[in-house]
Amino acid sequence: MTSQLTEVRWHARGGQGAVTAAKMVAELAVGRGKHFQAFPEYGPERSGAPIVAFTRISDEPIQTYSPIESPNVILVLDPTLIASIDVVEGASEQAVVIINTEQTPEEIKKDHDFGNVRLMTVAASKIANETIGRNLPNTPMVGAVAKATGLFGLEEVQDHMRQSFSKKFSEKVVNGNLEAVRRAFEEVKE
Amino acid sequence: MAQTEVKTLAITGNGAVSLAMKQVDPDVVAAYPITPQTDVVQNFSQYVANGDVKAEFVTVESEHSAMSACIGSAGAGARTMTATSSAGYALMVEVCFVAASMRLPIIMTTVNRALSGPINIHCDHSDSMLGRDSGWLQIYNEDGQEAYDATVMSFPIAEHKDVRLPLMNMYDGFIISGAIGPLKPLSAEQVQQFIGQAPDYPKLLDAKNPVTMGPFDGLHGWYFEQKIAQNIAMENALDVIQDTYDRFYELTGRRYEHLMKYRMDDAEIVVVVANSAAGTARAVVDKLRNEGIKAGLIKLRTFRPFPVKLYAEALADVKVVGVMDRADSFGAPGGPLYMEVLTSLYQEGQCAKAVNFIYGLGGRDVFPQNIEDVYRRLDAIAKGEDAPRERIYVNAKGM
Incomplete structure (x- = not known):
């Protein structure tokens, strides 16, 4: 990513932790001395309902408070959403789209025309199940974002996660998340 | 400091x-x-x-x-x-x-x-x-x-x-x-x-x-x-x-004033707006300034008491002011902020044209393009187009 402004749109279902992940990416931006903004699309939140969240990261102070119209990074935490929602709506030229699925980008492309985007996949749910022991695709997704965008390094994400998770969670949970991030970072497919 | x-x-x-x-x-x-x-x-x-x-x-x-x-x-x-x-x-x-x-x-x-x-x-x-x-x-x-x-x-x-x-x-x-x-x-x-x-x-x-x-x-x-x-x-x-x-x-080191002026020196068309839309408006002002349009912005902070003299001073040399209200006062001449600004101008004997824009009611999005449209309208009025007395609704369906 060479552009100064990165605009991320998250597609998920309520309960998958997209807002938490959007916040994590914002905090990582703080660590880089960058400016940031993270906000959900507002509405009543119900577990399982489709939700959208946004993150802006910029070298310059961010003063625009409108929803993101042309994201250059699109993250899909639940692959079933792509059947009912146009997840690439407004996507900027060569936007990075990462879908949480065990399928390869080629397999996804067979059924869906995403136009001119860089499609990537990562088995974030599978990784989460194997490392954290629960289907929480949000933290591995942050690892995939770091790899796909080059915004953050793997160790940077892990250091941040260790710091912020250690206060709340057991060492086992923390280590599971760190491993999830590492695997997602390494296993994201283009 | x-x-x-x-x-x-x-x-x-x-x-x-x-x-x-x-x-x-x-x-x-x-x-x-x-x-x-x-x-x-x-x-x-x-x-x-x-x-x-x-x-x-x-x-x-x-x-x-x-x-x-x-x-x-x-x-x-x-x-x-x-x-x-x-x-x-x-x-x-x-x-x-x-x-x-x-x-x-x-x-x-x-x-x-x-x-x-x-x-x-x-x-x-x-x-x-x-x-x-x-x-x-x-x-x-x-x-x-x-x-x-x-x-x-x-x-x-x-x-x-x-x-x-x-x-x-x-x-x-x-x-x-x-x-x-x-x-x-x-x-x-x-x-x-x-x-x-x-x-x-x-x-x-x-x-x-x-x-x-x-x-x-x-x-x-x-x-x-x-x-x-x-x-x-x-x-x-x-x-x-x-x-x-x-x-x-x-x-x-953080500076606050009753009204926060942005690029108001020599400004000819000005928007007055409160809260988060002011941030979006600043980016629009920068864009218009790069085109040579003399746009400025006043962000309202203090509404009560309303700093009448400060508004009159800030708008003294402005041709057209667009006041953006995120609330309406039904049956009134315009939204609450518009009426305050208009009164401030009148009390100080000034006659900049003032136009009321109602936006964002019930959470309707306000995109940079919407605010740019507001400035374009002000610019047209500064160049001679009639200034409407009626409210202009921003990003309303069917308008």
């Missing part, structure tokens, strides 16, 4: 205000704990539960009762805070008039959200504008940092002996309240030092110096004169607010 490097937090607007409340640690917080209440109060209740604050936290069965409890508390001399939003504020308004007339410096956060109906929980300024004549000081804030800073600055303003009025701080519901943004907080010590001890003003329950507050006044009492006194206090607040802003600048 500017403090040494402060760690930037990633925190929601509501989280920022809760943090300020924690650092202020008032004597009493009385609030309604259920929707349309925001997590300002929820966060604060966690501080209470964790023992982080000493405040007496009173949860009540309605917003009407919340403000009533605040009145009792502040009347007894306790530093008192609360928070509300949307219909909760509407329910509170009756008692808000009482708080102001009793000259109680209660500090309240009102997260700007729509009033029903149709039922709508999203951002607009209908709630706080409903109470614009209730006698409270009203400060509007663009983002979480401003809301945090304003919360801290509220106490020296509201408690000042020449003011002694309740104060409410606004910021945009969801757009700011629920969005995670950067915050450079003060330390709790800095906050305590800045707000100081609450001054010792006449209070209930002081048996040695008995006073009566808010009694039955009768037909031949002093109700009228009390209202005049409230207006004098409002007028006094203009200087007290700016002095407090200046003192805050010394502490933080």
Whole structure:
């Protein structure tokens, strides 16, 4: 990513932790001395309902408070959403789209025309199940974002996660998340 | 002057205000704990539960009762805070008039959200504008940092002996309240030092110096004169607010004014707008300036008292001013902010053309393009197109 402004749109279902992940990416931006903004699309939140969240990261102070119209990074935490929602709506030229699925980008492309985007996949749910022991695709997704965008390094994400998770969670949970991030970072497919 | 490097937090607007409340640690917080209440109060209740604050936290069965409890508390001399939003504020308004007339410096956060109906929980300024004549000081804030800073600055303003009025701080519901943004907080010590001890003003329950507050006044009492006194206090607040802003600048390096001017030198077309849309508008001004269009922006902070002279001064050499209201006043000549700006111009004998734009009602999005369209319209009027007297609705369906 060479552009100064990165605009991320998250597609998920309520309960998958997209807002938490959007916040994590914002905090990582703080660590880089960058400016940031993270906000959900507002509405009543119900577990399982489709939700959208946004993150802006910029070298310059961010003063625009409108929803993101042309994201250059699109993250899909639940692959079933792509059947009912146009997840690439407004996507900027060569936007990075990462879908949480065990399928390869080629397999996804067979059924869906995403136009001119860089499609990537990562088995974030599978990784989460194997490392954290629960289907929480949000933290591995942050690892995939770091790899796909080059915004953050793997160790940077892990250091941040260790710091912020250690206060709340057991060492086992923390280590599971760190491993999830590492695997997602390494296993994201283009 | 500017403090040494402060760690930037990633925190929601509501989280920022809760943090300020924690650092202020008032004597009493009385609030309604259920929707349309925001997590300002929820966060604060966690501080209470964790023992982080000493405040007496009173949860009540309605917003009407919340403000009533605040009145009792502040009347007894306790530093008192609360928070509300949307219909909760509407329910509170009756008692808000009482708080102001009793000259109680209660500090309240009102997260700007729509009033029903149709039922709508999203951002607009209908709630706080409903109470614009209730006698409270009203400060509007663009983002979480401003809301945090304003919360801290509220106490020296509201408690000042020449003011002694309740104060409410606004910021945009969801757009700011629920969005995670950067915050450079003060330390709790800095906050305590800045707000100081609450001054010792006449209070209930002081048996040695008995006073009566808010009694039955009768037909031949002093109700009228009390209202005049409230207006004098409002007028006094203009200087007290700016002095407090200046003192805050010394502490933080963050500059606040009643109205925040952006690229106003030589500006010919100007938008006046409050809260988060001002941020979006600044980016639009930059774009237009690059094209050679002399665009400027005034961000409203202080709405009550309304700084009439400052608006007249700022708009003295402007050709066309577009006033953007996120609330309407049905049947009135325009939205609340428009009418204030128009009156300011008229009182000072100025004749810049003024056009009213109503935007964002019920959380309708306002994109940079919408604000650019507003400026383009102003530009056309500056070049000779007729200025409409009717409201122009921004991004409304079918318009």
